[in-house]
Amino acid sequence: MPPRKGSPKVKTGCRTCKRPSPHRARKVKCDEAKPKCVRCTSSGRQCAGYEPTIEHGLAWYRPQQLTAHDQREGRAFQFFSHMVGPVLSGPTDSYFWTHLVVQFSHFEPAVRHAVLAISSLYEDFHEGERVTRQKKGNAFAISHYSAAIERIKGTQDEQLMLLVCVLFVCVEYLQGDVEAALRHCKHGILILNKVGCQSWAREYVMPIFRRLSFISFFLGVKPSEDALVPGLIGFEAPMPPRFESVEEAQSAIDDITVHAIELLARGDESGKQPLQTRLQEFHGKVCELDATVPPQESSKKMALCGMKIKAEMARIQVNTIDGEGEMRYDEWADSFRRIVALGKQAAEMKVAFPSERPRASFTFEQGFLSMMGFVSIKCRDLQTRLEAIDLMTKIPAPKEALLDVGTLYRVGRRGAEIEHGVLLDDGVLERNPVAMAKLSFPPEEKRLIGAPIEHELDVIKNEDGTTTYRRTVHFLKKDADGVVHDQTEYLLDQKPGQIVVPDLPYNLPTSSRPDTAQQALPAAGTIPGVTIDSASVQTAVVTGANVSSEWYPSATIDYCNVTFAYSHDGLANDVVHVTYWVPAPDAFQNRYVSTGGGGLAINSGSQYIPTGIIAGAVSGITDGGFGDFNTQWDAVFLAANGTVNWQSVYMLGYQAHNELAVLGKQFARNFFAVPAETKLYSYYQGCSEGGREGWSQAQRFGDQFDGVVAGAPAFRxxxxxxxxxxxxxxxxxxxxxxxxxxxxxxxxxxxxxxxxxxxxxxxxxxxxxxxxxxxxxxxxxxxxxxxxxxxxxxxxxxxxxxxxxxxxxxxxxxxxxxxxxxxxxxxxxxxxxxxxxxxxxxxxxxxxxxxxxxxxxxxxxxxxxxxxxxxxxxxxxxxxxxxxxxxxxxxxxxxxxxxxxxxxxxxxxxKYADSLQTTHPDLSAFQTAGSKILHVHGEQDDSIPAASSVHYYESVRSIMFPGQGFNESSAAMDEFYRLYLVPGGAHCGANSHQPGGGWPQTTLQTVIDWVEKGAAPETLNSTGEGIGELCRWPQRPLWTDNGAGFSCVYDQASIDTWKYTFDAFKMPVY
Incomplete structure (x- = not known):
């Protein structure tokens, strides 16, 4: 940080803020309050005090403090300090512009001259002036810009050069000289690549150049050779275990964006998987950080929103790298919708929580404009495309870096008109959403492969003395023979009609309002003795959530989280919370899924519940009345030493999951207006305690679920x-x-x-x-x-x-x-x-x-x-x-x-025979209802023995089919109950000691196909290396020719090793 008021001493923050932590890749900014900084004391940390300040012979120090030569300079400097600097960074941290640049301008003539040029040019733009080569420029700005160039020529201080390079780029942005801006970018990056940078420059200047290094990617045309911007080398930082600040998240997404653009430039498919992994990791961490930022901090919330969009853009770009033609983007329509949904959130935040910063007319940093521009060019779902174009006028400043809203808005509109064959001013679309859907996804031959813009603005003097500004755009198409055709058009600076995007009858945000969820609550009496608290309903829309598990394929999902509470009549202080994740209406497949817990927990949080959304189902969990979703059974089991809370026992045993499913199925039916005569399929998935919970329902309530997936159940x-x-x-x-x-x-x-x-x-x-x-x-x-x-x-x-x-x-x-x-x-x-x-x-x-x-x-x-x-x-x-x-x-x-x-x-x-033992072997009601169960267990489970599941299976066989032979009874069991042992599998997942064993990841979809399509699984698919199929018990796997041949065999001697008689007990142990 530069010295203040000409003093050679430097404030460097307290020792605590400066000290990197295991979770933080770089220092946090200290407010430097004395004797202890507010950042430490307000967060509960121990402030370790300050290093003694010492003299440094810094190359950029000048003993004099500069003063304004005249009133105009003083006014321009004040205008920059109060109106320009605070907004140039967009929603991200403005410290570089509001502190670093302002402080340097007090003692560095080159910086002060550049600041005065920026201030004057910004004010022109703020007042509606258009800067073009065909108009006489701002003499004040030009003179100070020239003076800045002269003053910096003789310096040997590379760190000062880097800072001034950023200012020069800003000047050229405002003057509209694209190539000059790129040449300054190039010069700064070459300096960084050659000599690196000191701590203050690394923290505040290097990240700016990191983003400038890919600025030309958004131009749509290749710049001249001398303006080609090189990549920044050697400044990548590892992603921390969690983000401690918005700045850390920004650094991570900048690195990801750079790598994504490098992959696109090289057409390199080999780097896709590592980058996809980083994107998934980033999404989880940025969502965690976002959850800690209150809505009132609108700048931070908007910045995080923009980062999520950049990650989604990178995902689309990387995953379409190996495709040909514009139709390859169509399979990413959901990702485009997520980008628009995030854009709408940013627009709402901008209105609901106005920033304390002045309203921006120009931002140095690229923001939402380029993001919405990307959707407007590559998304052919017309609804989503027009929403993105509309958002261009609601979120960004009129000009962001090299791009301006007026141009991108007009290019986006015209591109949509050309591809979809519509006129957006005729009012047809807002009256006909069906037509909107039919016009989406035009054939390849109608699609544009690009729309490069000539950034030089033409100035046309009209006969009446008025001035018209015109931009030249080349709309490019490729015919069947691969020949590119240029449809050149001139877009005039006239205000086009507003795009009115029709509200479709159902969409995730509008159908997830609390009043919508309240109307869908099950009616009183759905469960006798249970009263639902309608005022407790809470909803939250989640978009672009990346989920992965050994129990379902990796996916990116959108859902509405609906939570409400109910109580049991006559029980004091009884409150049970349930949460249902609700898919978007167009993704709903008439299904409901309950998911279970593990160990002493009645739910597994977000571990299993995404499986329902992936399957097009409303998906639910319960807290069992234990207080909240994070409280486990041990915390509520005892009312006091020696006194059992028996309600908690029966809720964990079976009651809570029965109520979760009954309420959840009715809620899903009400929410999506499923007619009474239409089948709503219901399913369950869980492992360990969750597996036992699933069996508690199958054994007691035969028609509760159409299909159950139970893993390693905690029987007995x-x-x-x-x-x-x-x-x-x-x-x-x-x-x-x-x-x-x-x-x-x-x-x-x-x-x-x-x-x-x-x-x-x-x-x-x-x-x-x-x-x-x-x-x-x-x-x-x-x-x-x-x-x-x-x-x-x-x-x-x-x-x-x-x-x-x-x-x-x-x-x-x-x-x-x-x-x-x-x-x-x-x-x-x-x-x-x-x-x-x-x-x-x-x-x-x-x-x-x-x-x-x-x-x-x-x-x-x-x-x-x-x-x-x-x-x-x-x-x-x-x-x-x-x-x-x-x-x-x-x-x-x-x-x-x-x-x-x-x-x-x-x-x-x-003691717990009627609640937790869960070994009733007579499944006649379940079988009669036509329900199906897939039972899986890791063969090398180190928590619940695999033989426990075999023993229960054999108990069911002996009780339900006592007079039948082995083959006959096996066939009868196969009609509704199939058990699969997972070679090498550990407890509820793959085994670190035997990683090649894998795990059956698609069990829920398999049982859905069994129930809804009658496709009973002969074997079960697995993610194992070379173990792609699991044998159905009692068959056992056997390979020949060291893996070349595979079969499921019957081996009585082997089967006998799995059978036990517990003769230490005088009663049957099923």
């Missing part, structure tokens, strides 16, 4: 949760706690040995049953292991989903050793499952090749020994849900044996 709650303690008890009983590196070595040796048993060596154990039958864990004894030290994590890498997914990981030291006989014996016992003191089976356990998540020991650095690390899932279940103590785990496992675990399992099974 009484047994499943206690089973997490099995490895801990085995280790404690043996008094041996295997080091983490020893377990990792045994796991890797197991995978290596059992991988080829399926007929293919690919790092995936697809036949854990064969592994169980043949692998001898004693062969691992004596094998060397070595691991580096780790810091561990409090959540096992699962963040705030720790209780939903898994236990924490512990810090570990560097380890070197060999696999012990004790370690190998424990692993065999662990995989064999829990046996009580009578030799009877208590429960099953994980398949060979599964990670030893529950068996992780804890290292004590004080004693240099390994000890038990009590499973958080199992420890909390016993302490809180069986012993009814308000604590998150057991304090110790002293005197806890296999028999203790058995008794805890039995107690939990009985």
């Amino acid at each position: 709650y009484g047994q499943q949760q206690v089973n997490h303690l099995t490895a801990n008890v085995m280790e404690t009983t043996a008094n041996y706690f295997p080091p983490s590196c020893e377990l990792e070595k045994i796991l890797n040796l197991t995978i290596a040995a059992c991988d080829p048993l399926d007929g293919k060596t690919d790092g995936v154990v697809a036949r854990s049953d064969l592994c169980k039958m043949t692998f001898d864990f004693n062969t691992t004894v004596g094998q060397a292991y070595s691991c580096e030290a780790t810091s561990g994590s409090g959540t096992g890498g699962f963040g705030d989903l720790a209780k939903r997914q898994g236990p924490p990981s512990n810090p570990t030291p560097a380890q070197n050793g060999t696999v012990s006989a004790q370690g190998a014996a424990l692993v065999k016992q662990y995989y064999d499952g829990l046996i009580d003191s009578q030799g009877k089976r208590v429960y099953l356990n994980y398949q060979p090749g599964s990670a030893f998540t529950d068996a992780n020991a804890k290292f004590d650095s004080a004693t240099n020994t390994w000890g038990v690390s009590i499973s958080g899932l199992g420890g909390e279940w016993v302490a809180r849900y069986l012993q009814l103590r308000d604590t998150s785990t057991l304090e110790s496992l002293t005197n806890v044996t296999a028999d203790t675990l058995r008794d805890w399992m039995l107690y939990g099974m009985n």
